[in-house]
Amino acid sequence: MTRRHQQIADELRELITSGHYPVGAALPSEPELARTHGVARGTVRQAVGALISEGLIGSRQGARSVVLSSTPSQSFSELLSFSQWARANGRDPGGSVISSLRGRATPEEASQLLLTEGDEVLRILRLRTLSGAPVLLERTCYAGWMADAVERVPDDCESVTQRLHDDVGLVFAHGEHRIDALAAGTLEARHLEVRRGSPLLRLCRTTTSPEGRPVETGDDRYRPGSVSFTVRNSALTNPMSRNTGRH
């Protein structure tokens, strides 16, 4: 069952990405869209709101909405799953588990996962590749209550996210990501095949379930040049923030 507002959003998105409404062009008015689609204006506004939060269009009171970008944005699951992202971009993802160890949560891990210090966690270190070339060294710390499910995932499983979804119905719904840069250490140098001290892009993440329960936290270190991240902002919906060095 597809929602009415989603159909309209999809249609407008298609018209934008296909170039029918190029960057800088004005969209039809909301009353007009409502008429042509046979819906109430509120439904049109839901669709328009979706495109605004994707950064595709901008709107101001009194003037028609304007196309800001014609690049479609990714789905949340593509952002979270390295494999899904790679496949969607026509790349060939690979990877291997370097280590998998149970341990006790550090204070920082405990605070990220809403646990108490010393609770059991599962730490996994993975190397990710694109077309065989190393791209990303990924450290993940899973909350203890899902350690069993994660350990049942085979080491050579391409998409852990997909596997957890299929096996135990676990889905990721929210994420918080912090991005900075740091120098490669000995471990990163060896696995990512770069020189020690060379620049890496680091993404620290914490992911939670639909109920708001933290599921995993970790940090991903990317070999530069292979991957970048983009964010679209506007005065109304501003998802990104800048932080000082003290975390």
Place this chain on the structure above:
Amino acid sequence: MTRRHQQIADELRELITSGHYPVGAALPSEPELARTHGVARGTVRQAVGALISEGLIGSRQGARSVVLSSTPSQSFSELLSFSQWARANGRDPGGSVISSLRGRATPEEASQLLLTEGDEVLRILRLRTLSGAPVLLERTCYAGWMADAVERVPDDCESVTQRLHDDVGLVFAHGEHRIDALAAGTLEARHLEVRRGSPLLRLCRTTTSPEGRPVETGDDRYRPGSVSFTVRNSALTNPMSRNTGRH
């Protein structure tokens, strides 16, 4: 004139950041909020929607909304203006113009600013400091039609953004930001007081006016450790995307 939905959003935000509704807690139901505030449910949903897009709460059909994070997010102007951001965080921003030159747009600049190759642009290189310590080397390319206004801004002006707003009524409304890492070159090493080849965090940005007209593009290179960026995502509103190395 403050809008009703914004008052409600502010109130809920305050209750969340103050800890009255801690992370993991459930909010009152929408009908209840509508009753207690004496408004229609639609108005409450506007307020709730704002908190969702800020990543403060998450919602699912059938269950009450849940607090995901108690950290308030920044305003858009704080993200765009180095000085405003620094002041809001209790730091002491400074800076100086290293060079300011008019030139002709490169193909890349032209495409970012919706100009044609060879159109006039103004390029400015600035060093930004916090408490006197160098933090950021900022390259900005302004579209020619606003070069005069920018050149009238004194070199030692603390906030260019603020000055442009006050002088010519120019406001920034949308931004696109790409983040990656790279090694410091000779220029960055000298001004940021780091070793050549050491890691830097790079943010490439393009900013547009409320009408959707591109105003400036540029790239900011941060000394690592001093600054990081965070993004909150969810399955519905997903502002961040991961990109391959080909820009």
Place this chain on the structure above:
DNA sequence: GAGTGGTCTAGACCACAAT
């Protein structure tokens, strides 16, 4: 002044979660 998007109301039905 005509048209636009922003705000708000007062209903209604549905799909889903919790119990």
Place this chain on the structure above:
DNA sequence: TTGTGGTCTAGACCACTCG
């Protein structure tokens, strides 16, 4: 089964932009 959020309608008024 009860209550919740998600969707949708059919109006209305206002602040604003634009020609």
